[in-house]
Amino acid sequence: xxxxxxxxxxxxxxxxxxxxxxxxxxxxxxxxxxxxxxxxxxxxxxxxxxxxxxxxxxxxxxxxxxxxxxxxxxxxxxxxxxxxxxxxxxxxxxxxxxxxxxxxxxxxxxxxxxxxxxxxxxxxxxxxxxxxxxxxxxxxxxxxxxxxxxxxxxxxxxxxxxxxxxxxxxxxxxxxxxxxxxxxxxxxxxxxxxxxxxxxxxxxxxxxxxxxxxxxxxxxxxxxxxxxxxxxxxxxxxxxxxxxxxxxxxxxxxxxxxxxxxxxxxxxxxxxxxxxxxxxxxxxxxxxxxxxxxxxxxxxxxxxxxxxxxxxxxxxxxxxxxxxxxxxxxxxxxxxxxxxxxxxxxxxxxxxxxxxxxxxxxxxxxxxxxxxxxxxxxxxxxxxxxxxxxxx
Amino acid sequence: xxxxxxxxxxxxxxxxxxxxxxxxxxxxxxxxxxxxxxxxxxxxxxxxxxxxxxxxxxxxxxxxxxxxxxxxxxxxxxxxxxxxxxxxxxxxxxxxxxxxxxxxxxxxxxxxxxxxxxxxxxxxxxxxxxxxxxxxxxxxxxxxxxxxxxxxxxxxxxxxxxxxxxxxxxxxxxxxxxxxxxxxxxxxxxxxxxxxxxxxxxxxxxxxxxxxxxxxxxxxxxxxxxxxxxxxxxxxxxxxxxxxxxxxxxxxxxxxxxxxxxxxxxxxxxxxxxxxxxxxxxxxxxxxxxxxxxxxxxxxxxxxxxxxxxxxxxxxxxxxxxxxxxxxxxxxxxxxxxxxxxxxxxxxxxxxxxxxxxxxxxxxxxxxxxxxxxxxxxxxxxxxxxxxxxxx
Numbered sequence: 119x120x121x122x123x124x125x126x127x128x129x130x131x132x133x134x135x136x137x138x139x140x141x142x143x144x145x146x147x148x149x150x151x152x153x154x155x156x157x158x159x160x161x162x163x164x165x166x167x168x169x170x171x172x173x174x175x176x177x178x179x180x181x182x183x184x185x186x187x188x189x190x191x192x193x194x195x196x197x198x199x200x201x202x203x204x205x206x207x208x209x210x211x212x213x214x215x216x217x218x219x220x221x222x223x224x225x226x227x228x229x230x231x232x233x234x235x236x237x238x239x240x241x242x243x244x245x246x247x248x249x250x251x252x253x254x255x256x257x258x259x260x261x262x263x264x265x266x267x268x269x270x271x272x273x274x275x276x277x278x279x280x281x282x283x284x285x286x287x288x289x290x291x292x293x294x295x296x297x298x299x300x301x302x303x304x305x306x307x308x309x310x311x312x313x314x315x316x317x318x319x320x321x322x323x324x325x326x327x328x329x330x331x332x333x334x335x336x337x338x339x340x341x342x343x344x345x346x347x348x349x350x351x352x353x354x355x356x357x358x359x360x361x362x363x364x365x366x367x368x369x370x371x372x373x374x375x376x377x378x379x380x381x382x383x384x385x386x387x388x389x390x391x392x393x394x395x396x397x398x399x400x401x402x403x404x405x406x407x408x409x410x411x412x413x414x415x416x417x418x419x420x421x422x423x424x425x426x427x428x429x430x431x432x433x434x435x436x437x438x439x440x441x442x443x444x445x446x447x448x449x450x451x452x453x454x455x456x457x458x459x460x461x462x463x464x465x466x467x468x469x470x471x472x473x474x475x476x477x478x479x480x481x482x483x484x485x486x487x488x489x490x491x492x493x494x495x496x497x498x499x500x501x502x503x504x505x506x507x508x509x510x
Numbered sequence: 511x512x513x514x515x516x517x518x519x520x521x522x523x524x525x526x527x528x529x530x531x532x533x534x535x536x537x538x539x540x541x542x543x544x545x546x547x548x549x550x551x552x553x554x555x556x557x558x559x560x561x562x563x564x565x566x567x568x569x570x571x572x573x574x575x576x577x578x579x580x581x582x583x584x585x586x587x588x589x590x591x592x593x594x595x596x597x598x599x600x601x602x603x604x605x606x607x608x609x610x611x612x613x614x615x616x617x618x619x620x621x622x623x624x625x626x627x628x629x630x631x632x633x634x635x636x637x638x639x640x641x642x643x644x645x646x647x648x649x650x651x652x653x654x655x656x657x658x659x660x661x662x663x664x665x666x667x668x669x670x671x672x673x674x675x676x677x678x679x680x681x682x683x684x685x686x687x688x689x690x691x692x693x694x695x696x697x698x699x700x701x702x703x704x705x706x707x708x709x710x711x712x713x714x715x716x717x718x719x720x721x722x723x724x725x726x727x728x729x730x731x732x733x734x735x736x737x738x739x740x741x742x743x744x745x746x747x748x749x750x751x752x753x754x755x756x757x758x759x760x761x762x763x764x765x766x767x768x769x770x771x772x773x774x775x776x777x778x779x780x781x782x783x784x785x786x787x788x789x790x791x792x793x794x795x796x797x798x799x800x801x802x803x804x805x806x807x808x809x810x811x812x813x814x815x816x817x818x819x820x821x822x823x824x825x826x827x828x829x830x831x832x833x834x835x836x837x838x839x840x841x842x843x844x845x846x847x848x849x850x851x852x853x854x855x856x857x858x859x860x861x862x863x864x865x866x867x868x869x870x871x872x873x874x875x876x877x878x879x880x881x882x883x884x885x886x887x888x889x890x891x892x893x894x895x896x897x898x899x900x901x902x
Binding site (some may be wrong): 119120121123125126127128129130131132133134136137138140141143146148150184185188189192193195233237240241244245246248249250252272274275276277278279280281282283284285298299300301303304310311312313314315316317318320321322331332334335336338339346347348378379430431434435436437439440442446447450451455456457458459460461464 | 511512513515517518519520521522523524525526528529530532533535538540542576577580581584585587625629632633636637638640641642644664666667668669670671672673674675676677690691692693695696702703704705706707708709710712713714723724726727728730731738739740770771822823826827828829831832834837838839842843847848849850851852853856
């Protein structure tokens, strides 16, 4: 993975740290809340993800020699550089488990520690949690509409650079079955999956020859891409020929993949052709600009698609680019603090807080979280954060 | 940086590689083109970026022990695993320089090598070039509208995980001046910049005290965030007080930062207040959901903003999530190949090609690239790729 060092942060975190140190405040306490203001995708929930990666990074968050040399060249104070040389994150993090549903304005995660350490981890915390939660939420939306369909992440090539590494993991947290991303599968122990590309078919004199050689190389895990030349007139007939040849050798073609055209129409036609050839066991996979809306439409059309391969929209969270998670100071040196704003939704909730989740008598979520102070013992009235008459 | 290994790829690249090896085709040649179909952001150009990172990765692209163990567990063929153990990319890449303008449908980059190596690098090539080109293009759009304004990347916290690492670099390729991302600045030798956060102000008993301590810690590089409580009634007056105190000690306040509200209005008011206090040298920085459209609007309103800090929209390329770059086989075993499609814009251009860039007599780009076969010597007629009557 990435060799995170403690310069994986914004410059101002380091500048503030120096100011705290030089003012003799390095041991003063601080409490920060991580929360977000809006569910992504105009949806009603967010899936919390990224916690294990964050904790791994924080356990090893230190400044290496290159970092310190760079900061020295940026004229940071010698006393501060000495402090950073021995820096470790020693604070405490209170968090829900990964995969939990979380909601806007309610504190998701609380960080307690000294002023400097809690400030220095802000950027990496936001960077990891905002992104993985975005992608896990996106994945879960596809899981909801795909029902029992197999969902596979195909996104690495369109991911935002190295963002693809975490995206594949977050997709599985959100409900995906597998990924084409081999490195992420290796490191996170995910199921890996893949088919073939057009180039493979093109590199052969004929499509039939290409299918035969691919089946010979991977008889137990063979999915044939059928749209290089013409899906129904060439790809399907050739795939059926090869499937029958495989059967004679005791193998079964695992599936075909549709990657262009009207996927619902082609899936219906393909299913019929496969079934008529006695190939009921051959699965149909579909890809090409899928997202939760296209998958829902395909399901509504009764398209006999068994496997959905999703790329760009999954690994980038399109059309949303980021969860708007923020990290705000709630207490400094045991004193509750607030950030004011003319926009009421941007005023922060001061002090140490706790969150109650209201459940009904079947232990199902009632649809409301209540935020109280840490030392409050019970809830009498729940106030809506911005709309007084919606309190109850 | 990330410890790229050759499993940073899609599973199907590896599956195809095995099929090529087992079919005895490992030494057959292949030529792939990297190109894209649509400029991002409904714009008229794309800035090509990411080449140095790609080359660094390819020079070190190999399968380590963990990779090989993982692939063995995935039942890849023993002969193939032996081949992969010694795998190196030995192909040749023809590319424009980073920062060049590139256009849809025209080949951007050509990869020549053997069938297996050219296939195995597809995913990492697309992953790096698609993303960095997207971000460099986004950055250049902001540079165009910001004119001589200073542009600083503030995006790491909202970046798509590790995508933020490359994003900061690509932003500078596209015309940004600096980044808040310390690690990227360290590794890529970028100018680093930053101010202060609301939490710093909140952690003090008063805003004035916060400004004083920050100025004391960084007298040569002090930018004060003035909107924690009230920009014009509190932040500005306190910043002016501290700026005058700094002057007496022989220092100059570098700037103030506006981070909420009507930035044009507040910048005008702030400039007036600063100037009336004799603080003409104090710069005004602005941030908060900026993109090229907001910056253009601020410029059109004559807002006296010297520095723009841009986050989410820069490092994620919002509203576009990805450049749609693809990697298509143009020649296999010295035979030109094509991918057909009912959609004419998806038919690939076969064979080895070259690109002519038409320039006028002042060496300025005329607005047309011509694609020809590699062995063509001159251009008689340029055909539009999809619209015959636009040929000339």
